[in-house]
Amino acid sequence: MNRRTAQRNPGHMADGNRKKPTRRSADRPPDSPHPPPAAQLQIAQLLAKGVPLAAKSLKVSVNFYRRLVEKVPVGIAISTRVGQVLAMNRQLRDMAGISLDEATHTPASAFYANPRERKRLVRQLQQCGRVAGAKVDFKRKDGSRLLGLVRAEEIVLGREKVMVTTVQDITLQEQAEKAVGGVAELLRLFTLKRSRQDYLEAVVRFLRDWCACRCVGIRLLGVDGRVPYAAQVGFGRTFLQQEIECVFRPDGCACARILTGNPRPEDLRHRSRGGTFFCNEALRFATELGRMPRGSVPLACISAGYQSLAQTPIRYHGRLLGTIQLADPRPxxxxxxxxxxxxxxxxxxxxxxxxxxxxxxxxxSEVRFRSMFERHNAV
Structure with missing residues (x-):
C-alpha cells in the first residue's frame, strides 16, 4: 500500500494490517470494570444525595456499585429489603468500626441500636417511596452508639429492588446542641427559683433527665468534713442512711481519693481529665474500688448494687464545696x-x-446588727 492509500484509509496500517479501533474512556459501556471518573463522580453524588437512579439503564453489577461508592465522603450501604448487606463503603465501615468482610457477613439490622428501627424504615420506604432526614441510633462494633441522619431510596439492580441508604454521623453536633440547651436550662432555673433549696432540687431532677440515669444527688461539704445530700432524687432510703456519716478521706475509697487529690496509680483509670470519679462497671471493679482501711464498713454504693457511678467536684475558686453524684444500677x-x-x-x-x-x-449579719441596735439604750 502506498502512502496515498494509507492517507485515504487511516484505518489501515502501511503494512496492510487493519488498525484496531480505539475507544475513548467516555465511550466505555457502563458494565466496564473501570467506569469513567466523571461517571463515578456524578453517580456517587446522586447516591450521596439520595436521588433515585435508573439502575435498569445502567446495567451495573454489585461490584460496580461497591467501587463506585467506596470513597464517597458519606456513609453509604446497599442492602436488600430482608437485610442482606450487598455493599458498604469505607466511610460507613469506619463509623461502625468493622472490616469489609464483617460488613458483608452481618445482617443490616445488627448495626441498629434497636433492630426494629430498620423494619420501620423499610415500611416507610415502601409507603412513601423514600426516607429523608430520619435520625437513627446506630451501634458500633464496640457497643458505643452514634446518631445518624439517614436517607434511603430504592433502586432496581438487575430484577431485584435494593435499598441505597446514606448515613451522616451527627453525634457530635447533637451532643453540642444538647449541652448548650442544658446549660441554658440551668441558668433559667437559677433565675426562677427563689431559694437555694428549690434551685438544687430542680437541678437534680433536670440532671436525672438529661443524663438518663436513675439517681442524682448534690452533696455539700460541711464544716465537720461530712458531705450530706443537699438535694437528691432516686436514691433508696437504706443507701441514704448509710451515707449520712460519709466523709471524704484521702485514704478512703477510690472516689474519695480522687476527689481529695490523692489517687493511687490504679485509680487513674477512673478519673477524668476534669477530676471526676467515674466507673461504668462498679461491681466488676468492686474489690479495687473498695480498698478501705481495715475495719471499715463495705461501700454503700456497691452494697446498693449501683453499676454506673460518677462523682464530679463542685468548686469555687479552687475550694471544694461539694459534689454532683450520679448512680445507676445499669452498666x-x-x-x-x-x-x-x-x-x-x-x-x-x-x-x-x-x-x-x-x-x-x-x-x-443584718439580723444581728438590727438586734444589737434595738437593744441599745441610746436614743
Whole structure:
C-alpha cells in the first residue's frame, strides 16, 4: 500500500494490517470494570444525595456499585429489603468500626441500636417511596452508639429492588446542641427559683433527665468534713442512711481519693481529665474500688448494687464545696460526653451555691446588727 492509500484509509496500517479501533474512556459501556471518573463522580453524588437512579439503564453489577461508592465522603450501604448487606463503603465501615468482610457477613439490622428501627424504615420506604432526614441510633462494633441522619431510596439492580441508604454521623453536633440547651436550662432555673433549696432540687431532677440515669444527688461539704445530700432524687432510703456519716478521706475509697487529690496509680483509670470519679462497671471493679482501711464498713454504693457511678467536684475558686453524684444500677450509663457535660455545669453550681451562702451570711449579719441596735439604750 502506498502512502496515498494509507492517507485515504487511516484505518489501515502501511503494512496492510487493519488498525484496531480505539475507544475513548467516555465511550466505555457502563458494565466496564473501570467506569469513567466523571461517571463515578456524578453517580456517587446522586447516591450521596439520595436521588433515585435508573439502575435498569445502567446495567451495573454489585461490584460496580461497591467501587463506585467506596470513597464517597458519606456513609453509604446497599442492602436488600430482608437485610442482606450487598455493599458498604469505607466511610460507613469506619463509623461502625468493622472490616469489609464483617460488613458483608452481618445482617443490616445488627448495626441498629434497636433492630426494629430498620423494619420501620423499610415500611416507610415502601409507603412513601423514600426516607429523608430520619435520625437513627446506630451501634458500633464496640457497643458505643452514634446518631445518624439517614436517607434511603430504592433502586432496581438487575430484577431485584435494593435499598441505597446514606448515613451522616451527627453525634457530635447533637451532643453540642444538647449541652448548650442544658446549660441554658440551668441558668433559667437559677433565675426562677427563689431559694437555694428549690434551685438544687430542680437541678437534680433536670440532671436525672438529661443524663438518663436513675439517681442524682448534690452533696455539700460541711464544716465537720461530712458531705450530706443537699438535694437528691432516686436514691433508696437504706443507701441514704448509710451515707449520712460519709466523709471524704484521702485514704478512703477510690472516689474519695480522687476527689481529695490523692489517687493511687490504679485509680487513674477512673478519673477524668476534669477530676471526676467515674466507673461504668462498679461491681466488676468492686474489690479495687473498695480498698478501705481495715475495719471499715463495705461501700454503700456497691452494697446498693449501683453499676454506673460518677462523682464530679463542685468548686469555687479552687475550694471544694461539694459534689454532683450520679448512680445507676445499669452498666455503661455514663459515656464521656455525659461526664463532660456534668463537669461543664459544676462551676455554675459552684457560683450559685457561693452566692446563696454570701446572701445568707449578709442576711444573718443584718439580723444581728438590727438586734444589737434595738437593744441599745441610746436614743
Amino acid at each position: 455503661n450509663r455514663f459515656p464521656p460526653e455525659t461526664i463532660r457535660f456534668v463537669e461543664s455545669v459544676a462551676p455554675l453550681l459552684g457560683e450559685a451555691i457561693q452566692r446563696s451562702e454570701t446572701e445568707e451570711s449578709l442576711r444573718q
